[in-house]
Amino acid sequence: MANKTINIKLRVWRQNGPHDKGHFEEYELNNVPTAASFLEMMDLLNEKLISEGKEPVAFDHDCREGICGACSMYINGRAHGPATGVTTCQLHMRLFKDGETITVEPWRAKAFPVIKDLMVDRSALDEIIKAGGYISVNTGGAPDANTIPIPKDVASRAFDAANCIGCGACVATCKNSSAMLFVAAKVSHLALLPQGQVEAKERVKKMIAKMDELGFGSCTNTGACEVECPKGISIAFIAKLNREYLNANLMP
């Protein structure tokens, strides 16, 4: 297999800090191997900028295999770019054409202020978990793990929800900047399991209250989040979240 390369133009959002207005800057990058990942392409850009004595583009990343949830680029108008079911780090340059102009922006949402360039502050998602996204057990004293049998399909559905990597693409995609898919994933994961049902009502109320307080918008069921979620979290979980919430408020 010969190693193919393409030449591309990049329009990259540059912003010095939360209070800077920010602007697009254009770069040309030649001989980009099509086998490179999108972030490796960004590395090449940065290496070029450094060699020209310019400041590299700041962006978040760590695992580079689609599981840590750190990477977060809005590429050609889509969260995590044109492919479905992948994070930015799993996107490869073979999906782009020679000569193409690629626009790269940060996540844009009131609750995710830009820190610099493509790097945003997503600590609001941690705040929501902190408010109640857990089962309140201390270490030690847990009963034997096989004490409570859990039907295979229930465990499997719980996993489908637990699969969320906390990337925030759902928020970035939503025209209301709602975090409902993220919250629905955690609420459903725990509420589906018998261990999590004990404090299910408390949990959903606390998490929703925190979400509202942090400036996320409300959900109007556009379904955009589901399309861009790299882990395929289903909006059926939002319906479950709504039921859990209603239930908690009707029968506190």
Place this chain on the structure above:
Amino acid sequence: MIKLDAKIPQGRLKEKWTNYKENQALVSPANKRKLDIIVVGTGLAGASAAATLAELGFNVKVFCYQDSPRRAHSVAAQGGINAAKNYQNDGDSVWRLYYDTIKGGDYRSREANVYRLAEVSSNIIDQAVAQGVPFAREYGGLLANRSFGGVLVSRTFYARGQTGQQLLLGAYQALMRQVNLGKIKLYPRTEMMNIVIIDGRARGIITRNLITGEIQRHFGHAVVLATGGYGNVYYLSTNAMGSNVSAAWKAHKKGAAFANPAFVQIHPTAIPQHGEYQSKLTLMSESLRNDGRVWVPKKVEDAKAIREGRKRPEDIPDEDRDFYLERMYPAYGNLVPRDVAARAAKKVCDEGRGIENNPTHEGVFLDFKYAIERLGRKVIEERYGNLFEMYEKITGDNPYETPMKIYPAVHYTMGGLWVDYELMSTIPGLFVIGEANFSDHGANRLGASALMQGLADGYFILPYTIQNYLADQITVKPIELSHPEFEKAEKEVRDHIKHLMSINGKYSVDHFHRQLGRIMWNKVGIVRNAQGLKEAIDEIRALREEFWKNVRVPGTADGINVELEKANRVADFFELAELMAIDALHREESCGGHFREEYQTEEGEPLRRDDLFMYVAAWEYKGDGQKHEWELNKEPLVYEETPIKVRNYKVAK
């Protein structure tokens, strides 16, 4: 010389941990509130330790370099976690898990620690399930298990291919609950830059805020490092991009012995490097070797033609394919252990038969054609569908139609800071847990045992042993941050940063890191020999000197500066690399992941030399910061209750 006292408790193996707990000192609830503990790292080890210590009532400060503790490198672990539950009734027991671990580690780990690990393994599964970790289950609703890493029992618990993620989310949620209760103060995007030692005890750390560049001082009655492994010294590895040795290394230079640095695990099935620009290697699950056959062309010309795109692998007829693992190891075939498979792959590529079109031609085929013929495409799809999809996304090749390409990659580091039975380093008050310590895996780690060790350390061992240390610290008042030792440690950090920023040379940090990686991979990698190691030491020193003359770190130190972060880490990797080569050179034997060409049997199998090297090599830093020197301290390994065997994969046992 430091005194290496492992503090192994009295009694039979199975009584030691119980004896320890019954006799150790504890801290009363009222006094716990007066004690501050620093935990650096939020992977499985750090998050579980921080949550548990906070639940007990200590005041905990937690640090990580990611924007959220949930993103720590542990999140990427795929395969599973071991525990001696014997749910499958297939004869597993604490002893068996213990014995498999000791033997897998080629008798280079400490009996008492490993036995305790096996003992607490069951509690980890109970704890995780109570937290809501959605492990795989059987139709009857009970937990499912699989067999992993060539052991005879099914003791591995898993959550699809994302076991690390699910376990980490459990620990992260427990941690966030304590943040909410005010018992933990969290410092994300904060890097530990130095350790503070006062009157011989670890009393604090110096950090850099990665957003503002601010340098800060933090006091703790004790400091816990849970900062992960150092595989990224090779530049390319399966580790996360930010994984680093710096926290451990700073402690090492202040007196913590570094044990067995040369013990590195190389995983046989990663996707090969595809180019110079490549930033990391992606692991493909080991389970693929159950049905895939590993081969390279018999003829060098065929390999060349494949690399150059003149031939496709499908064009090579069976009689021209060398199924080298089946040929060399008829009893185990494609399922030989990780280190054996890795060495064999290197051997055939060194012969010029590598098939990947990359600068080194490193790559072999893993072919599913035969399994598809035998079992049908549907079965293969059920077993490996997700993995095949992931592979295709990365490489653009479809493994149903053309063989996968794989090659070994650096994966895990068994070496780390030396710790005693209490997980305390040679600096009093400095504890080290998870992959960062040298602990339980000897010269080679079994699959699915790292997650087990990290969580055992964090949930069930450290929260006990740290109290034995803290019990007589309750009267120690928090030390003022203006103490001269804090002052001095901070100044060292500022000087270091200033120095790096002032060089203003020609090349990027990655430029140097890549070259360092190449030296390490070629000479301190899968196969080592004395000459190569000596060369490596010289080359590392020369390159380090060049780095300090010619690295370019653009921008300023008072804000986000990713290049500065990288430069800080790579500067430490340079020093560690030298010690790794020194350790590998001194260990004149082959054991586990450490294979010295001079020490093999006539059949080419590793030759372990128990009479000379059955010890932990704990290196003490003796340099002055400019010239690096180390002194070797030995902790003899005594196997009181364990039969000692030699591995042999040529014949079935």
